[in-house]
Structures are given as structure tokens and as C-alpha cells.
Amino acid sequence: MDPQYQIASYIQRFISLTEEEASHFSSKFKVVKVRKKQFIVQPNFTAKKRFYVVEGALRSFVVNKSGQETTIALAINDWWITDYNSYIFQQPATMFVEALESSTLLELDFEKEQDLKKSNPKFETFFRIIAERGLASQQRRITMNLTKSAEERYTYFTEKYPQFLQHIPQYALASYLGMTTEFLSKIRNNKVKGKS
Amino acid sequence: MDPQYQIASYIQRFISLTEEEASHFSSKFKVVKVRKKQFIVQPNFTAKKRFYVVEGALRSFVVNKSGQETTIALAINDWWITDYNSYIFQQPATMFVEALESSTLLELDFEKEQDLKKSNPKFETFFRIIAERGLASQQRRITMNLTKSAEERYTYFTEKYPQFLQHIPQYALASYLGMTTEFLSKIRNNKVKGKS
DNA sequence: GGAAAAAGTTGAAGTAGATTAGGAAATATG
DNA sequence: CATATTTCCTAATCTACTTCAACTTTTTCC
Structure with a gap:
């Protein structure tokens, strides 16, 4: 399928566009x-x-002084990714965004995004909607991280995002969920002390 | 100062409005x-x-089955608060939002917000901007929680948000930072084992 | 302004999860 | 298709932080 067609179809899940608007977008x-x-x-x-x-898998991650990598975000088809703090404020990034497998992406330049929003309020609405949805989902993630055990976070993830499991290596998932790869391995193989 | 005036001044930090637009907002x-x-x-x-x-202090928090409370967000003057997941999708809330001290607020009804956005694209832009800024700040918070120790998170908070410290009780701050109130007390009084 | 409740402190003991180290699978690449 | 590299697994040891319990201080409010 034509990648350009996909993004037109994606945006129309949130707002309705004429054919002309969709192709402009x-x-x-x-x-x-x-x-x-x-x-x-x-x-x-x-x-x-x-x-x-469009297709593939990526992650964003930070690296601390001792070289340890922590996954901050994951993305597969139909998801967005960048370093938002850098993109939104157009400031230097603190993260890497890396392909976890060969992927097809649609990139949107910051300036072009501003042009789109200026040209048509519908596009402004679209970017508002995806920002708000991101906000709500990050609120849920913060809540999970603060209130659930490592095992509960993993179980929740597998139930909520099963499609990710096929694409994301365990070391990337472990740090995304806030645990070491060794500990995630124990959870997956039911070897956590005190568990049957 | 007139609270209605404050919100008009607040929005004009992000977008410029005519007097008429400001008073409509x-x-x-x-x-x-x-x-x-x-x-x-x-x-x-x-x-x-x-x-x-406008003035005061509030927090949002969740309560687990054993009655333990976890602070998810904090707000003092010039900040927004609600259960975003509930507000944005107009679904049942999972959180409490509670005043930590007597406060003056400006409430915006969901329907009125939709009217505002429909009436003028500038308002759509405003809500897009505050959602994006929230997104960027939550990305930073997730990164902190995943990469820093309890003591580092506390130190970062005191440096970045000193104004909050005067208003937020320690039990609320502790769970916001992802630690127990006992442990935060030890950090504050430099009684963490292995510290001088 | 005094009693009761709420918030904060301290220390001892416990534990979820990290670290370390080594080996086994799986995957990539010449 | 063999070997080098990356990923994953297992187990022993360790530690940052929690839990529990008792106490002190601060705040609330009749």
C-alpha cells in the first residue's frame, strides 16, 4: 500500500477531510x-x-554516564515517534531514536507542520488531538510505573500491547517497563522468587 | 486581582488575542x-x-485496593489540573483531584471548551500548545522516574520546582516522586544509609 | 488554648529487584 | 554454513528502598 495513502487514512480517523485537504496533508x-x-x-x-x-519498529532511549540505556518510548506501525521535548521546543535532543528493525516511516518536518497548521484549522485540530491522546496515555503510564510491581507492569503491557511483543527485543522492553533485562527474563519464565 | 483577568493574561503568553477575543475566552x-x-x-x-x-494547591491521586494513595500530579498557581484521561475522553475518572489548601480556581467545562475551539482557531492553537507542553514535560518526568535514584529525583524536584515545596505536604510529594514518606524524610534529613 | 488528629521522624528488619558473572540460544554476516 | 556477535537465561549475592512500629512535632478546630 502507498505510504502517503496511509497517513491520509490515519488522519481521517480523527477529523474528516475533503480529498483535496487529505492530499495536501x-x-x-x-x-x-x-x-x-x-x-x-x-x-x-x-x-x-x-x-x-508505516511499517517496522523503533524506540527512543537515553544513555546515562555509565553507558546504560533506558528505553523511553516504543513505536510500531501507526504510532508516532521522536524526542518530543526536542521537537516541540526545537531544542537539542537528549535522546536517541533508533530503528529496532528495518522500517518505513513518514517524516514530517517541523516547519512543514507549522505551515499545515497555519493553512487549515482542521490540521491544528488534528495535532491537538494527537497531543491530548499522548498526554492521556502518558498519564496512564506514569500511574502504572508508580503503583504497580514489575510483574504487574509486564502483564499489563502484554495484554494491552500484544502486537509490540513480536517486534521489540526484551532488553528494550525491560527498560521501558522500568526493570532489568535479567529480571524480565525471570518474570517471563516464572522464576521470580516466591512465585509458582 | 480579578481571576478572569488572570486567565486572559495567561493565554496571551502563548497566542496573541484582541481584547474582544480575550474577553470571550x-x-x-x-x-x-x-x-x-x-x-x-x-x-x-x-x-x-x-x-x-489562580491561587492555592491541589493534587490528583489514585488509591489502590489496600488504600494506599499515590500522587499523580501537583498544581499550584498558573498550573492546570484534572484527570486528563477522564476529561479528554469523557470517560469515568480513576483519580481524585483534591485541594491541599483552600484555593481559587477557574473551571472550564468540557462542552464550553469545545465551543471555544470551534469558534476561533486561535483557541484550538492554544489548547494544542498546552497539550504539547504537557506531553514534553511528562516525557521528562517518565525519563527521571526510569533513570534516577530516589535522592536524585528529590534533588531535581527541589531545584526545578522550589515554589511547590512551600505548598505540598511531604506525604503527597513522596508518592509523586515514587518513594515512601519515610524514605523522603530520611533523604531530607540526610539519614540515608551510606550518606554523610 | 487544649485535646485530638494529622503529619513528619527514626531505627530495625525485610524484600523487590539490581548487579555480577557465566553459559546457552538465537541471529547476523562474511 | 560457520563463526562472531547479539540476545537471552540462570543463579548467587547484594542493596536501595519498603514495611512496621513507636515516637515527636505540627496543625486543626471546638
Whole structure:
């Protein structure tokens, strides 16, 4: 399927557009293919784009001084990814965004996004809606992280996002869920002390 | 100072409005005074409003089956608060929002917010901007929670949000930062084992 | 302004999950 | 298709933080 068509179909889940509007919207996106392990956002460089995933899998992560990587966000098809703090404020990024497998993306340049929003209030509405949905989902994630045990967080994730499990290596998922890869391995193999 | 004036001044930090637009915007807000310990959002009831804090302090929190409370968000003057997951999707709330001290709020009804956004694209832009800023700030919070120790999270908070410390009881702050009130007490009094 | 309730403190003991280290699978690539 | 690299697993040891319990201080409110 044509990637440009996909983004037009995606936006129309949230707002209704004429054919002309839909094709104007799609025209601002550029198809990008990335290979596994390729970076599309890097610390100290401003994230100039946000990315809609057509196919594949990516993650954003931070690295601390001792080299430990922590996954902050995950994305498969139909999800968006970038370093939002960098993109929204057009400031230097603190994160990497990396392809976990070869992927097809639609990139939207920050300036083009501003043009879209200026050109038609419907597009402004669209970006407002996806920001609000992101906000609500991050509120749920913060709540999970503060209130649930490692095992409960993993169980919740597998039930809520089963499609991710096929694409995300365990080391990336573990730090996303706030635990080590060793501990996640024990959970998955039911070897947590005190569990049957 | 007139509370309605404050919200007009607040929105103009983000977008410029004519006097008429500013007063149209302000007119949709209703001044509400709440006393300490009063709830403005409760689980199972849909959050029909979002609240801009003129003066005072509030928190949102969840309660688990064993009665333990976890603070999810904090708000003092110039901040917004509600259960966003409930408000945005107009679904039953899972959180309480409670006044930590007697406060003056400006409440915005969900329906009135929709009217505002329909009436003028500038208002759509405003709500998009505050959603995006919330998104970026939550991304930072998730990163902190996943990568820093309890003591580092506390130190970061005191440096970044010193104004909150005067208003927020320690038990509320502790669970917001993802630790027990006992442990936060030890951090504050430098009694953490292995620390000088 | 005095009693009761709420909030904060301290220390001892316990535990969820981290760290370390080594080996086994799986996957990539020449 | 073999071997190098990456990912995953297991188990012993360790620790950052929790739990519990008793106490002190601060705040509330009749």
C-alpha cells in the first residue's frame, strides 16, 4: 500500500477531510526507509522531524554516564515517534531514536507542520488531538510505573500491547517497563522468587 | 486581582488575542473556591471540567485496593489540573483531584471548551500548545522516574520546582516522586544509609 | 488554648529487584 | 554454513528502598 495513502487514512480517523485537504496533508510527508540500528534522532542535535511509522519498529532511549540505556518510548506501525521535548521546543535532543528493525516511516518536518497548521484549522485540530491522546496515555503510564510491581507492569503491557511483543527485543522492553533485562527474563519464565 | 483577568493574561503568553477575543475566552471560565481536602474530581464520575489554579494547591491521586494513595500530579498557581484521561475522553475518572489548601480556581467545562475551539482557531492553537507542553514535560518526568535514584529525583524536584515545596505536604510529594514518606524524610534529613 | 488528629521522624528488619558473572540460544554476516 | 556477535537465561549475592512500629512535632478546630 502507498505510504502517503496511509497517513491520509490515519488522519481521517480523527477529523474528516475533503480529498483535496487529505492530499495536501499527505504531500508534506516524506517517505523514509531506515535499516535496523539506524538512528533518526541523536542527542545534541535538534529533532527537526517527527515520524509516523508505516511499517517496522523503533524506540527512543537515553544513555546515562555509565553507558546504560533506558528505553523511553516504543513505536510500531501507526504510532508516532521522536524526542518530543526536542521537537516541540526545537531544542537539542537528549535522546536517541533508533530503528529496532528495518522500517518505513513518514517524516514530517517541523516547519512543514507549522505551515499545515497555519493553512487549515482542521490540521491544528488534528495535532491537538494527537497531543491530548499522548498526554492521556502518558498519564496512564506514569500511574502504572508508580503503583504497580514489575510483574504487574509486564502483564499489563502484554495484554494491552500484544502486537509490540513480536517486534521489540526484551532488553528494550525491560527498560521501558522500568526493570532489568535479567529480571524480565525471570518474570517471563516464572522464576521470580516466591512465585509458582 | 480579578481571576478572569488572570486567565486572559495567561493565554496571551502563548497566542496573541484582541481584547474582544480575550474577553470571550475568559467568559467561559467560572471562578470556584474550594476548601482544603475538598474533592473536585472523583473516581467513577466523569471529569466534566479542567481547572486552572489562580491561587492555592491541589493534587490528583489514585488509591489502590489496600488504600494506599499515590500522587499523580501537583498544581499550584498558573498550573492546570484534572484527570486528563477522564476529561479528554469523557470517560469515568480513576483519580481524585483534591485541594491541599483552600484555593481559587477557574473551571472550564468540557462542552464550553469545545465551543471555544470551534469558534476561533486561535483557541484550538492554544489548547494544542498546552497539550504539547504537557506531553514534553511528562516525557521528562517518565525519563527521571526510569533513570534516577530516589535522592536524585528529590534533588531535581527541589531545584526545578522550589515554589511547590512551600505548598505540598511531604506525604503527597513522596508518592509523586515514587518513594515512601519515610524514605523522603530520611533523604531530607540526610539519614540515608551510606550518606554523610 | 487544649485535646485530638494529622503529619513528619527514626531505627530495625525485610524484600523487590539490581548487579555480577557465566553459559546457552538465537541471529547476523562474511 | 560457520563463526562472531547479539540476545537471552540462570543463579548467587547484594542493596536501595519498603514495611512496621513507636515516637515527636505540627496543625486543626471546638
